[in-house]
Amino acid sequence: xxxxxxxxxxxxxxxxxxxxxxxxxxxxxxxxxxxxxxxxxxxxxxxxxxxxxxxxxxxxxxxxxxxxxxxxxxxx
Amino acid sequence: xxxxxxxxxxxxxxxxxxxxxxxxxxxxxxxxxxxxxxxxxxxxxxxxxxxxxxxxxxxxxxxxxxxxxxxxxxxxxxxxxxxxxxxxxxxxxxxxxxxxxxxxxxxxxxxxxxxxxxxxxxxxxxxxxxxxxxxxxxxxxxxxxxxxxxxxxxxxxxxxxxxxxxxxxxxxxxxxxxxxxxxxxxxxxxxxxxxxxxxxxxxxxxxxxxxxxxxxxxxxxxxxxxxxxxxxxxxxxxxxxxxxxxxxxxxxxxxxxxxxxxxxxxxxxxxxxxxxxxxxxxxxxxxxxxxxxxxxxxxxxxxxxxxxxxxxxxxxxxxxxxxxxxxxxxxxxxxxxxxxxxxxxxxxxxxxxxxxxxxxxxxxxxxxxxxxxxxxxxxxxxxxxxxxxxxxxxxxxxxxxxxxxxxxxxxxxxxxxxxxxxxxxxxxxxxxxxxxxxxxxxxxxxxxxxxxxxxxxxxxxxxxxxxxxxxxxxxxxxxxxxxxxxxxxxxxxxxx
Numbered sequence: 001x002x003x004x005x006x007x008x009x010x011x012x013x014x015x016x017x018x019x020x021x022x023x024x025x026x027x028x029x030x031x032x033x034x035x036x037x038x039x040x041x042x043x044x045x046x047x048x049x050x051x052x053x054x055x056x057x058x059x060x061x062x063x064x065x066x067x068x069x070x071x072x073x074x075x076x
Numbered sequence: 077x078x079x080x081x082x083x084x085x086x087x088x089x090x091x092x093x094x095x096x097x098x099x100x101x102x103x104x105x106x107x108x109x110x111x112x113x114x115x116x117x118x119x120x121x122x123x124x125x126x127x128x129x130x131x132x133x134x135x136x137x138x139x140x141x142x143x144x145x146x147x148x149x150x151x152x153x154x155x156x157x158x159x160x161x162x163x164x165x166x167x168x169x170x171x172x173x174x175x176x177x178x179x180x181x182x183x184x185x186x187x188x189x190x191x192x193x194x195x196x197x198x199x200x201x202x203x204x205x206x207x208x209x210x211x212x213x214x215x216x217x218x219x220x221x222x223x224x225x226x227x228x229x230x231x232x233x234x235x236x237x238x239x240x241x242x243x244x245x246x247x248x249x250x251x252x253x254x255x256x257x258x259x260x261x262x263x264x265x266x267x268x269x270x271x272x273x274x275x276x277x278x279x280x281x282x283x284x285x286x287x288x289x290x291x292x293x294x295x296x297x298x299x300x301x302x303x304x305x306x307x308x309x310x311x312x313x314x315x316x317x318x319x320x321x322x323x324x325x326x327x328x329x330x331x332x333x334x335x336x337x338x339x340x341x342x343x344x345x346x347x348x349x350x351x352x353x354x355x356x357x358x359x360x361x362x363x364x365x366x367x368x369x370x371x372x373x374x375x376x377x378x379x380x381x382x383x384x385x386x387x388x389x390x391x392x393x394x395x396x397x398x399x400x401x402x403x404x405x406x407x408x409x410x411x412x413x414x415x416x417x418x419x420x421x422x423x424x425x426x427x428x429x430x431x432x433x434x435x436x437x438x439x440x441x442x443x444x445x446x447x448x449x450x451x452x453x454x455x456x457x458x459x460x461x462x463x464x465x466x467x468x469x470x471x472x473x474x475x476x477x478x479x480x481x482x483x484x485x486x487x488x489x490x491x492x493x494x495x496x497x498x499x500x501x502x503x504x505x506x507x508x509x510x511x512x513x514x515x516x517x518x519x520x521x522x523x524x525x526x527x528x529x530x531x532x533x534x535x536x537x538x539x540x541x542x543x544x545x546x547x548x549x550x551x552x553x554x555x556x557x558x559x560x561x562x563x564x565x566x567x568x569x570x571x572x
Contacts, residue, residue, distance in 0.1 A: 014185045014539050015553035015569050016377040017388065018304050018344035020320065024184070031184065033307075041306035042313045042320035062308055062355070064187040 212473025282314020347373025406441020
């Protein structure tokens with residue numbers, strides 16, 4: 001599926017063993033933790049470069065995750 | 077009298093999933109039954125959705141293999157047969173976890189709407205979605221999982237052959253350990269490892285540990301992890317500041333661990349079972365595929381305290397200590413749950429309840445990994461232990477008061493004290509607050525009991541974020557415990 005939205009940084013798992021600054025995709029369908037398939041779930045330099053930008057991502061929603069196969073800036 | 081072990085599963089789901097290979101699955105059951113006979117265990121298979129099978133155990137079959145039906149069936153079966161071991165066979169697509177409501181669910185905070193759990197199957201309480209209904213664990217329950225979404229008979233054959241071949245080993249063999257902690261949780265994990273093994277010389281911090289461990293390192297029979305984990309993620313992660321290296325990949329254990337390995341993983345989602353076709357091969361499945369015999373871990377986001385020991389630290393180390401004390405894997409979990417309730421109670425905050433529900437074991441619960449030290453002076457049957465554990469579990473259930481989230485937040489009567497605690501712990505006064513209430517049954521009798529236990533105990537939770545190096549935020553949860561008369565104490569749980 002394709003989702004369009006804004007990439008933002010937010011805290012994930014406050015007070016838990018998986019707490020970290022996570023990259024989220026804010027969309028009209030809700031906010032999802034954005035993760036590239038096969039990438040480090042806790043540290044992703046490439047995704048962090050997209051923070052603040054509108055993107056179009058292709059992949060699948062799993063619970064609160066959006067597992068992205070491709071991500072491109074919306075204005076490209 | 078032979079000890080009874082019941083393997084509970086769904087004939088319909090197995091037939092749908094395995095098709096013509098279901099016959100081969102049944103042959104594995106037959107082999108296990110024969111092997112258990114030599115261990116003086118009478119093992120029987122119960123098909124929850126097969127009328128003939130269910131009837132032979134004096135219970136009615138279910139029409140749908142849904143959570144409520146499964147819980148009701150397991151309860152009825154237990155009442156009829158009082159088995160020493162209950163084995164759920166299959167991953168969640170064969171026999172469901174009980175999806176309990178997560179009381180600390182909050183979007184972008186704790187994103188687990190539910191906590192997949194096997195705890196209700198172990199408790200003497202009727203079906204419920206509330207974790208608070210299951211604070212009386214009395215049964216030895218474990219799950220032999222297949223792989224979700226995947227038909228892999230060779231995987232099942234390997235698991236069953238490993239179970240069948242198992243013989244207890246000397247404690248000295250299990251005292252050799254492989255342990256990895258996120259660097260930031262070093263002190264807490266040192267305590268856990270020291271409590272279990274009497275030293276922490278072998279504990280590795282991540283970073284610098286970044287996977288790729290040798291066969292010699294991974295060959296130790298006891299494995300312990302206190303690392304980060306993620307939903308549908310095939311890795312565990314370490315942490316030092318903003319550095320989150322991969323501490324373990326699922327494939328790191330391939331051909332490197334020893335037969336008979338036991339694992340306790342504190343990590344978030346540490347024991348999740350994933351469909352390899354879409355999500356990857358989970359660490360838990362990988363361990364079992366590489367000859368581990370018991371894997372204890374969490375289904376969801378797990379918690380630990382700010383300082384010292386608590387929550388996931390406790391239940392994981394209790395499990396491992398019990399395994400080393402010659403308990404079967406299933407009894408090790410049951411006794412760990414009971415000890416955890418005793419340690420945390422009598423008033424249980426919502427994080428303690430989530431911890432209780434989220435940890436389960438994968439593997440045959442009847443396997444005793446560490447051999448008994450024979451004594452002429454002491455004899456204890458499995459049945460006697462079950463009677464004792466049943467009574468203890470019932471007693472614990474009556475002696476604890478689990479908290480429930482309240483919809484309408486009442487202001488504290490101890491504003492000054494709470495303000496002082498917020499200040500002392502570095503929390504600001506304008507943070508959003510959640511309130512949970514716990515109270516003993518209204519049937520409480522006796523003047524002193526009424527005076528001591530008659531009122532409500534409240535937990536007020538606050539969260540804060542603190543800037544750390546490289547812009548990283550560190551979030552802490554403050555839990556203040558109070559009743560109408562006074563503030564009773566507080567704890568800080570920190571993201572670890």
